[in-house]
Amino acid sequence: MRIRLRQIVMVAADLAAAEQRISDELGLELCYRDPGVxxxxxxxxxxxxxxxxxxxxxxxxDGTTAGRFLDKRGGDGGYMVIFETDDIEAARRRFEQAGVRIVFEAEDDGVLGLHLHPADVGGAIVSIDRTDVWGEWPWAGPEWRDHVRTGTVADVLGVEIEAADPDAMAERWSAVLGRPVVDRRIELDEGVMTFVEAGERGDGVAGFTLAAADSADPVDTTICNCRFTSR
Structure with a gap:
């Protein structure tokens, strides 16, 4: 079974301001607005x-899960982590064995995503998705590859999750992802999940590690209360 980090998601009260900073500081280009959300x-x-x-x-x-998240964490932050797998049924079996509930099944042409109950995993909403063709990503629209810009950053390498009990949370994520924990790290086929002691904001996504583009200066910035660093 293959499983890799595929999409990182933040929630922001001011979407336009977040978009502008992503464009200015990470050198990225908007590819899609999904009406399905x-x-x-x-x-x-x-x-x-x-x-x-x-x-x-x-x-x-009013009354959205994302809105409640903004209130709970006192502002913007990391919200979801989405993984791509080539064996969604094996993933279902892992969830059942771990006692993790599926709260929503997102389905579109060529893709199925299983959203997990955040209370059962912790740190973020986790979705495990399978595409009919590995590497395709219908959630990003039909022309997302035309908008790839790699002048500043070129890949997502990892996600850092902070928790009051990082060892326990790492074990829960390990059960969901089907990969072992070593020194509070879970290595996937692509991407690494790292778990650290929580700060004053409590459990949640602390930041993201990106691959720096060739010849680009390293990134070290905070957007939506998430730290972005590149190497």
Missing amino acids: GVFGLRNALFPIGDKLLEVVSPIE
Whole structure:
């Protein structure tokens, strides 16, 4: 079974401001706004980073999960981590064995995503997705590859999750992802999940590690209360 980090998602109260900073500081170009997120009371913006995706969502209705997240964490932050697998049924079996609930099945032409209950995993909403063709990504629209810009950053290498009990949270993510934990790290076929002690904001996504583009200056910035660094 293959599984890799494929998409990182942040939530922002001010979508336009977040988009502008992503464009200015990470050198990325908007590829798509998915009308399908309207069912969750959201609007969004998607940016390709190589063959990975960065998404920002923002509530447009009261009472949304994303809105409650903004209130709980005291502002913008990391929201979801989405993985691509080539064996979705094996993933279902892992969730059942671990006692992790599927709260939503997102389906579109060529893709199926299983959203997991955040209370069962912790740190972020996790989705494990399978595409009919490995590497395709219908969530990003039909022309996302045309908008890839790698002058500043070229790939998503990892996600850092902070937790009051990072060892316990790492074990829960390990059960979901089907990969072992070593020194609070879970290595995937592409991408690494790292777990650290929580700061004052509590459990959640602390930041992202990106691959620096050739000859580009390293990135070290904070957008939507998430630290972005490149190497």
